[in-house]
Amino acid sequence: MNKTFNHKGWLFVLPVVVLVAFNAIIPLMTVVNFSVQESFGDNVFFWSGMQWFEQVLHSDRFHAALLRQLLFTAIVLAIEVPLGLAIALAMPRRGPWVSVCLVLMALPLLIPWNVVGAMWNIFALPDLGLLGRLINGIGFHYNYTRQPLGAWFTVVLMDVWHWTSLVALLCYAGLVAIPDAYYQAAKIDGARPWAVFRYIQLPKLKHVLTIAILLRFMDSFMIYTEVVVLTGGGPGNATTFLSIDLVKMALGQFDLGPAAAMSIVYFLIILFLSWLFYTLMMQKEET
Amino acid sequence: MAKILVDNVRHSYFAEPKGEEDWALKKITLECEDGGAYALLGPSGCGKTTLLNLISGLLRPTEGRIYFDGKDATEASPEQRNIAQVFQFPVIYDTMTIYDNLAFPLRNRRLGEAEVDQRVREIARMLELDTILKRRASGLTADGKQKISLGRGLVRTDVNVIMFDEPLTVIDPHLKWQLRSKLKELHHRIRRTMIYVTHDQTEALTFADQVVVMKDGEIVQIGTPIELFERPRHTFVGHFIGSPGMNLLPCEIKSATAYVAGKAVKTLKSRRESGDHLELGVRPEFVSFAEEGIPVDVTKVADAGRFRIVETRYNGNAIKLLVAEGRDIPSGKAHVSFDPEHTQIYQNGWMIE
Numbered sequence: 121m122n123k124t125f126n127h128k129g130w131l132f133v134l135p136v137v138v139l140v141a142f143n144a145i146i147p148l149m150t151v152v153n154f155s156v157q158e159s160f161g162d163n164v165f166f167w168s169g170m171q172w173f174e175q176v177l178h179s180d181r182f183h184a185a186l187l188r189q190l191l192f193t194a195i196v197l198a199i200e201v202p203l204g205l206a207i208a209l210a211m212p213r214r215g216p217w218v219s220v221c222l223v224l225m226a227l228p229l230l231i232p233w234n235v236v237g238a239m240w241n242i243f244a245l246p247d248l249g250l251l252g253r254l255i256n257g258i259g260f261h262y263n264y265t266r267q268p269l270g271a272w273f274t275v276v277l278m279d280v281w282h283w284t285s286l287v288a289l290l291c292y293a294g295l296v297a298i299p300d301a302y303y304q305a306a307k308i309d310g311a312r313p314w315a316v317f318r319y320i321q322l323p324k325l326k327h328v329l330t331i332a333i334l335l336r337f338m339d340s341f342m343i344y345t346e347v348v349v350l351t352g353g354g355p356g357n358a359t360t361f362l363s364i365d366l367v368k369m370a371l372g373q374f375d376l377g378p379a380a381a382m383s384i385v386y387f388l389i390i391l392f393l394s395w396l397f398y399t400l401m402m403q404k405e406e407t
Numbered sequence: 408m409a410k411i412l413v414d415n416v417r418h419s420y421f422a423e424p425k426g427e428e429d430w431a432l433k434k435i436t437l438e439c440e441d442g443g444a445y446a447l448l449g450p451s452g453c454g455k456t457t458l459l460n461l462i463s464g465l466l467r468p469t470e471g472r473i474y475f476d477g478k479d480a481t482e483a484s485p486e487q488r489n490i491a492q493v494f495q496f497p498v499i500y501d502t503m504t505i506y507d508n509l510a511f512p513l514r515n516r517r518l519g520e521a522e523v524d525q526r527v528r529e530i531a532r533m534l535e536l537d538t539i540l541k542r543r544a545s546g547l548t549a550d551g552k553q554k555i556s557l558g559r560g561l562v563r564t565d566v567n568v569i570m571f572d573e574p575l576t577v578i579d580p581h582l583k584w585q586l587r588s589k590l591k592e593l594h595h596r597i598r599r600t601m602i603y604v605t606h607d608q609t610e611a612l613t614f615a616d617q618v619v620v621m622k623d624g625e626i627v628q629i630g631t632p633i634e635l636f637e638r639p640r641h642t643f644v645g646h647f648i649g650s651p652g653m654n655l656l657p658c659e660i661k662s663a664t665a666y667v668a669g670k671a672v673k674t675l676k677s678r679r680e681s682g683d684h685l686e687l688g689v690r691p692e693f694v695s696f697a698e699e700g701i702p703v704d705v706t707k708v709a710d711a712g713r714f715r716i717v718e719t720r721y722n723g724n725a726i727k728l729l730v731a732e733g734r735d736i737p738s739g740k741a742h743v744s745f746d747p748e749h750t751q752i753y754q755n756g757w758m759i760e
Contacts (some may be wrong), residue, residue, distance in 0.1 A: 304465050305498040308485045309559060310515035319500045319511075 148387075154380035172381035182382065184357070185365040186389075192272075192361060193340045196279050200336055201329070203280070204287025209321070211292055222292075225285045237349025240278040244350075264351065268358035271351050275359050278346060283339070287332045294328035295321060330401045334394060341390055362386055409476040409567040409600065411439040411462060416471030418457055424469070431457045433624045435471075439568070442598040444591075446615035448605060450647070454624040455604045456572055462602065463570050464488045475567055491560025492570040496577060497552030501545040505536055508544045509558045516563075526562045533593060534558050550582045557590075561597070568600040575610060587613060608648050620644050636690070637749060640758045645688050651716060654694065656724050658687040658752065665752055668722040670701055673747035686753045691716065693746035694728035696737060700744035701726070708736055719743065 155172055157165040176182050211221050231239075246252040246263045255262040264270040298320065306316045344363040347353065353360035353368070360368070366386065370379035418432040427433070432454045439445055447455040460466040462473065464485040472481045480488050491512075500508050509527045518526075531537040534554045544555055553574055560569045571590075575583045591614060594601055605611050611618050612632040620627045620635065620643070627641045628634075639645040639653060646652030658667045665674045665687055672687060703719035703726060714729045717736055721743075728743060730736055752759045 299496065301494040301496060301498050304485075304492070305494060305556070305559075307465070308463070308490065308492050309512040310486050311511070312515070315515065319502060323500070323502045 151380045151383050154376050155384055157377065159376050168377065172377040173385070176378055176381045176385055181365065182385075185360055185362050188358075188360065189341060189362045192275070192343070193337060195276055196283075196340045197333065197336055199276070199280050200284045200287050201333060204284045204332065205291050205325070205329070207284065207288040208291035208295055209317070211288070213296065222289070225288055225292075228282050228285050229289075231282075233345040234349050236278065236282050237346040240274060240281075240346070241350050244274045266355055268355055271355060271359050275347055275350060278350060279340065279343065282346065283336060287336060290328050290332045291325055294325045298324045326401075330398070334398060337397065338390060338394060341393075410441045411437075411568060411600065412474040412477075413437040413458070413462065414472045414474065416458075416461060416468045416473065418454075418461060418466065418468045418470075431624055432461070432468075435624075435626055437619060437626065437629070439600055439602065442600055444594050444601045444603070444614060444616045446603045446605060446611035446618045447621060448608060448611040448618050448648075449621035450606055453621045455606075455621050457624075458621070459492075459570050459572055459602060459604050462568070463490050463492050465492075489563075489565055489567045490570060491563065491566045491568075492572065493553065493556045493560060493574045495573045497549055497556055499544045499547075499552050499555050501543075503544055504541055505531070505544050505547075505555060506540040508555050509536075509540075509562055512559050512563055526564070530558050530562045533561070533596070534589070549577045550579070550586055553578065553586065554589075557593075561593070566599060568602060571601065571603040571605075573605055574603075575605075575607075583610075590614060608650075612648070620647065622647075638751070638758070639688070642686060642688060642753050642756045645690070649690055649692075651691055651727050653688045653690050654726050655753070656687045656721075656726070658685050660685060660752070667701065668724070672701070672745060672750065674745075674750040674752055675748060684755050686756075687750060688753055688758075689745045689750045691727040691729045693749040694726060694743050695746075696728070696730070697742050697744035700742040703741055703743050705736065705738055705741055 156167065156169060158168045158171075159165050207225070211225075212218055228236075243249045244251045244264050246256055246265075252262060252264075262270050262273075264274040302320050302324075303316065306320055311319070342363055343361060344367070347359055347361060348364060348367075351359045353364040357365075362382075363386075366379060366382055369375050369382065413435055416432060416435045417430055419430045421429045424430055435458060437458075447458060449455050457466065461468050464480070464483055464487070468481065472479055474480060475483075475488060485492075500511060503511065506527060509530060510523045513523045513526060527540075528537065531540055534557065536551075536554060536558065544552065547555070557569075557574070560566060575586060578586060587610060590601075590603075594614075601614075603611070603614050605614075612635075616631065617629060618632060618635055619629045620641075622641075622643050628639065628644045630638075630640075635644055635648050639648065642653070642655055645655065656667050658665050658672070660666070665672050665685075667687055674687065701721050703721040705717060705719050707718040709716045709718075712732075714731050715736065717728050717730055719726045719728070719741070726743060
């Protein structure tokens with residue numbers, strides 16, 4: 121078969137290529153550039169090969185931040201996904217309460233991230249904040265600015281408050297899209313509520329849940345603003361996640377080489393885990 | 408197994424129906440014998456699916472009662488009524504195998520695995536699914552999925568009635584015929600009551616012993632396919648069933664004889680002397696060219712295979728007739744006559760009896 125080639129087609133692709141080049145590829149390349157060189161003032165660079173990568177991959181500081189990051193993401197996903205799903209199942213399907221629920225659920229998503237951090241900072245203060253006073257009032261000693269555990273508790277609670285809505289709204293959209301006939305057939309087949317959930321709702325929500333988990337994984341793995349405003353990565357380094365550590369290194373210490381190497385490793389980790397998760401989910405589909 | 412009686416049922420989707428048009432169903436009374444094959448036939452929006460959902464228990468009627476074997480089942484749930492339903496779009500449980508899909512209704516009713524296995528294999532054989540029982544149900548084509556939906560109804564031995572809500576809509580035309588004859592065969596084998604909703608006359612007439620023709624929320628006629636064809640009790644049945652539909656000509660009656668535009672025509676019954684909106688109805692099958700009769704102009708001939716559809720005009724009215732293959736068709740001026748045995752008079756749409 122003869123294919124016809126029309127090189128004018130490239131003209132249509134060009135705008136996108138230029139756009140992606142300027143907003144993704146070129147900035148990324150500058151990072152690559154920094155990651156393999158030693159830089160001094162006055163634009164003086166020396167080739168340093170893989171030195172920064174080796175340093176980052178062997179540093180305890182990076183390991184600790186990565187471990188904190190993985191733990192945080194795991195906790196947040198383990199809470200937000202089931203909770204979001206449960207909320208979506210409990211939301212009304214029709215009637216005047218639908219829009220009320222949707223607006224209420226969307227509210228946390230509309231608040232700027234640094235405002236979320238500031239809100240929780242004040243909300244959880246042990247002497248001034250409502251939450252802080254309440255927890256101390258019922259007999260727990262709680263001070264998130266001093267206790268690593270308290271800080272973790274506050275950060276996780278804030279993230280759950282901020283992002284469970286996203287999972288819930290996505291799941292709700294998925295649930296609403298299931299045709300009535302499925303529920304009617306289940307009723308006729310004598311299925312109990314658990315069977316309806318297990319064999320109708322959950323399978324039909326599979327794609328939506330995949331997207332929700334993927335989004336929440338990527339976002340929580342890159343969390344920065346809220347935590348910086350809330351705890352600044354402290355107390356000590358207790359809530360210093362990867363992105364916070366990276367900023368400290370790049371802008372606090374001006375270690376451009378190691379910071380660039382870390383950026384690339386960080387990016388590759390997210391890319392790999394997202395790819396792995398998505399491939400596994402889609403592979404199951406085919407068998 | 409059950410005899411079903413729908414007694415003076417009215418249904419509206421509005422909480423407080425006001426006008427006549429708010430009622431999706433207007434006073435329906437229908438009796439379904441045990442083991443019969445029924446079809447609810449009518450155009451979209453005539454209320455046939457509403458009636459089906461009322462019988463299955465997915466809807467509660469606004470007024471009237473529904474009886475299963477003489478017992479009032481109006482408030483009973485679909486599960487309590489013990490019915491099965493096949494929907495327009497195939498409903499299957501995607502994550503399960505075909506076997507598990509068929510076993511699902513039995514397992515929900517907590518039957519022993521040995522009995523489940525026996526029932527599932529028996530039904531799978533009937534539906535010719537027995538060789539692919541271990542496959543995932545989601546990989547099947549639409550007709551395979553519809554077979555599973557049907558199978559989930561058939562596995563239960565105690566089902567009172569199996570309902571079909573336009574089950575062949577999404578099936579490819581050449582498979583429709585196969586699945587339809589499969590249905591008919593299954594009905595003969597298991598003799599359960601079946602109610603089949605469709606807007607396709609071919610499906611209704613080939614499947615059912617009794618066809619219930621509906622229009623605007625009312626039953627227009629209940630009868631065997633032959634009765635509907637030979638004695639349509641309403642002009643709607645006349646033109647909805649048959650292709651082309653029945654010829655309807657405005658007429659008047661003087662001293663027990665019908666006149667179409669001044670020409671006397673012999674009819675089955677024509678006692679009524681006067682009355683408004685009288686029409687004479689005759690199917691194209693019962694119109695033929697004759698030496699004398701109604702003078703017409705032949706305007707159009709369409710070939711439909713074994714016969715030809717001839718359109719003629721008389722005094723501004725179209726009269727269609729069927730002429731068998733190979734017979735001559737006059738051109739221009741001609742005469743047609745009607746078979747008096749199959750020529751009925753309708754008043755306000757209803758046949759005069």
